[in-house]
Amino acid sequence: MSDSKKSVIFHLGFLGLLFLLQFLLPAYHHGNLARIMVLATYAMGYNILFGYTGLLSLGHAMFFAAGMYGMGLTMTHLGWTAGPAMVAGFLAGVLVSAGIGFLALRTSGVSFMIVTLMFAQAGFLTILYFGEWTRGDEGFVIQQADRVFAGIDLSDPTNRYLAALLLFGLCLMLTIRLMQSRFGHVLIAIRENEERTQMLGYHVHHHKWLAVIASGTMAAVAGAAYALLFGYAGATFASVQYSIFPLLWVLLGGAGTALGPFIGTLFMFYLIDLSSSLTTAYMLIAGVALVLLTLFLPQGLVGEWRRRVMPWLT
Amino acid sequence: MADMITPHIATKGLSRNFGGLIAVNAVDFEVPKGEIRAIIGPNGAGKSTFVGMLCGRIAPSSGEIMFAGQNITAMPAHRRIRLGMAYTFQITSIFARLTLKENVRLATSWRWNGDETAIQHATLAALEQVGLADRMNQIAGDLSYGHQRLLEIAMGISQHPQLLILDEPTQGLADSEIASFVKLIRDLGGDMTILLIEHNMNVVMDTADKITVLNLGSELATGTPQDIRANKAVQAAYLGETHA
Numbered sequence: 001m002s003d004s005k006k007s008v009i010f011h012l013g014f015l016g017l018l019f020l021l022q023f024l025l026p027a028y029h030h031g032n033l034a035r036i037m038v039l040a041t042y043a044m045g046y047n048i049l050f051g052y053t054g055l056l057s058l059g060h061a062m063f064f065a066a067g068m069y070g071m072g073l074t075m076t077h078l079g080w081t082a083g084p085a086m087v088a089g090f091l092a093g094v095l096v097s098a099g100i101g102f103l104a105l106r107t108s109g110v111s112f113m114i115v116t117l118m119f120a121q122a123g124f125l126t127i128l129y130f131g132e133w134t135r136g137d138e139g140f141v142i143q144q145a146d147r148v149f150a151g152i153d154l155s156d157p158t159n160r161y162l163a164a165l166l167l168f169g170l171c172l173m174l175t176i177r178l179m180q181s182r183f184g185h186v187l188i189a190i191r192e193n194e195e196r197t198q199m200l201g202y203h204v205h206h207h208k209w210l211a212v213i214a215s216g217t218m219a220a221v222a223g224a225a226y227a228l229l230f231g232y233a234g235a236t237f238a239s240v241q242y243s244i245f246p247l248l249w250v251l252l253g254g255a256g257t258a259l260g261p262f263i264g265t266l267f268m269f270y271l272i273d274l275s276s277s278l279t280t281a282y283m284l285i286a287g288v289a290l291v292l293l294t295l296f297l298p299q300g301l302v303g304e305w306r307r308r309v310m311p312w313l314t
Numbered sequence: 315m316a317d318m319i320t321p322h323i324a325t326k327g328l329s330r331n332f333g334g335l336i337a338v339n340a341v342d343f344e345v346p347k348g349e350i351r352a353i354i355g356p357n358g359a360g361k362s363t364f365v366g367m368l369c370g371r372i373a374p375s376s377g378e379i380m381f382a383g384q385n386i387t388a389m390p391a392h393r394r395i396r397l398g399m400a401y402t403f404q405i406t407s408i409f410a411r412l413t414l415k416e417n418v419r420l421a422t423s424w425r426w427n428g429d430e431t432a433i434q435h436a437t438l439a440a441l442e443q444v445g446l447a448d449r450m451n452q453i454a455g456d457l458s459y460g461h462q463r464l465l466e467i468a469m470g471i472s473q474h475p476q477l478l479i480l481d482e483p484t485q486g487l488a489d490s491e492i493a494s495f496v497k498l499i500r501d502l503g504g505d506m507t508i509l510l511i512e513h514n515m516n517v518v519m520d521t522a523d524k525i526t527v528l529n530l531g532s533e534l535a536t537g538t539p540q541d542i543r544a545n546k547a548v549q550a551a552y553l554g555e556t557h558a
């Protein structure tokens with residue numbers, strides 16, 4: 001069996017496991033896992049750019065928020081139903097990432113980090129500025145009556161879990177397909193040696209731009225789904241903090257691995273959950289754990305796992 | 315007939331400055347199709363800068379570059395490669411964390427319109443040509459320096475280029491490997507135009523149809539190996555320089 005087939009089967013098996021888990025988990029963890037799957041989808045989007053293409057963005061919250069507000073604003077102010085509103089979130093992601101990518105890719109390295117950070121900050125301030133519609137920091141609730149798709153009530157925990165799993169599963173398999181394609185191989189080549197890639201006949205800049213769009217759009221879809229499934233949109237999700245989170249999740253789980261974003265998100269979620277139940281200085285505990293992990297597992301949890309056990313993982 | 319007259323690759327007044335330093339100075343250069351041309355010259359003569367401009371890695375300060383009858387002076391590097399150039403770096407540049415197979419595959423995969431069989435065939439054939447086929451599943455970074463050089467050459471020839479530019483390909487190769495390299499270049503010549511920057515004079519004499527000598531950024535002489543060997547100006551430029 002080819003490596004890529006093995007990898008696909010492994011990940012499908014993992015999705016099957018997540019499907020079964022819903023019947024076993026107590027309500028609290030069941031709810032957490034739904035949230036983690038959506039946030040992990042955000043991280044998977046981030047991973048396309050950071051983990052596979054080697055571009056470090058500090059502004060992905062703007063893509064997450066583009067989807068969230070593209071969905072939430074059309075629903076709240078234009079009265080769109082869940083389906084069209086999700087499409088609006090998706091399109092907002094495509095547009096914002098295409099535009100920001102076009103501008104930010106004029107820089108590279110540290111400048112790219114700073115430029116994406118600045119753009120995201122500008123996005124955050126824009127959301128605050130138009131507080132009349134966005135309700136700024138306070139945010140707005142998406143009414144339970146609106147959180148219905150094809151007659152399915154998405155505020156119901158079981159439906160919500162399945163919707164989150166569907167989103168996560170689709171994006172996971174899409175990522176794997178993408179990274180097993182020739183396009184994906186070129187992204188990895190750019191990460192490994194940009195100049196060589198160019199001198200082999202590839203339009204590096206164009207590939208990077210497409211990577212920003214794929215990455216930003218996946219982040220946006222996650223943002224839209226987050227608002228729809230959990231019924232809230234707020235400016236916090238556009239703040240710097242939410243640009244840093246996916247970086248941490250991906251680093252922890254393993255940059256450039258398909259499952260790393262999920263494992264990293266899961267790990268960090270429960271790390272903070274557990275440590276905050278023990279002490280108010282929970283960020284300190286989380287920080288120390290992060291430092292230890294990066295020191296001893298520099299390739300992240302799934303990255304180490306791949307290195308030692310399953311070299312064929314995507 | 316036109317093809318007999320139009321050189322395959324040519325430059326007119328090609329120059330490049332780095333700040334105040336003139337690395338390449340108004341070079342006029344012409345190589346007909348299928349010729350193996352060696353470019354030699356002392357360290358810092360401007361050889362790498364010159365070929366870097368041909369393949370689009372370095373932008374010229376002034377002058378023109380013609381390839382297969384087309385002015386490519388402003389064309390981005392990746393498009394020149396797709397027009398039929400291949401280039402190997404003086405300082406080995408490969409994908410160190412990928413396997414040999416993946417390295418060569420990246421080089422050649424765009425050439426075959428997604429035909430998987432053709433890609434695999436071209437990949438394997440190129441690795442066989444440099445004698446690395448039995449290592450194709452190894453990680454490129456684990457190879458010896460000499461084998462990494464050969465891998466880079468395999469990446470170049472897997473593209474079936476019309477023009478192959480090799481910047482000091484034999485640096486770090488063992489004697490036996492140099493011998494098979496010379497044979498490989500001779501086999502490729504005739505179909506391919508080859509520009510070969512080379513310090514090893516035995517390799518130059520064994521492969522080159524003609525030699526261009528650069529010194530201090532300028533073309534000092536161009537001629538057959540016999541001409542160049544007899545050329546007084548060339549001897550003077552190399553005086554005191556022991557070229558290994």
Ligand SMILES: Nc1ncnc2c1ncn2[C@@H]1O[C@H](COP(=O)(O)OP(=O)(O)OP(=O)(O)O)[C@@H](O)[C@H]1O
Nearest residue numbers: 332335337355356357358359360361362363364404
């Ligand atoms: N990027 C650069 N910036 C500044 N100076 C440069 C740069 N690249 C080359 N040079 C200078 O230009 C001159 C020509 O360099 P080049 O690398 O083309 O020489 P070369 O003939 O290839 O030498 P070698 O045989 O050592 O490879 C040298 O003096 C070098 O220091």
Ligand SMILES: [Mg+2]
Nearest residue numbers: 361362363404
């Ligand atoms: Mg050189």
